[in-house]
Amino acid sequence: MPAGHQNPFGEATQWGDYHLRELALYVQRLADNGPYLTFFSTSGDA
Incomplete structure (x- = not known):
């Protein structure tokens, strides 16, 4: 991390890409x- 900062710079985040x-x-x-x-079936035919 750069001096005086709490967050790193130039780090890639996979969540934005996702x-x-x-x-x-x-x-x-x-x-x-x-x-x-959907993750769960909503039509009743699981």
Whole structure:
């Protein structure tokens, strides 16, 4: 860490990349009229 700072500079964060990719995939599914993906089944047919 640079002197006088509490946070490191120049560190990459995977969370920003992750959320940007998730957004891109979501927009692509919307454009293709694809299904809305969920972790749990909401249709009752688990």
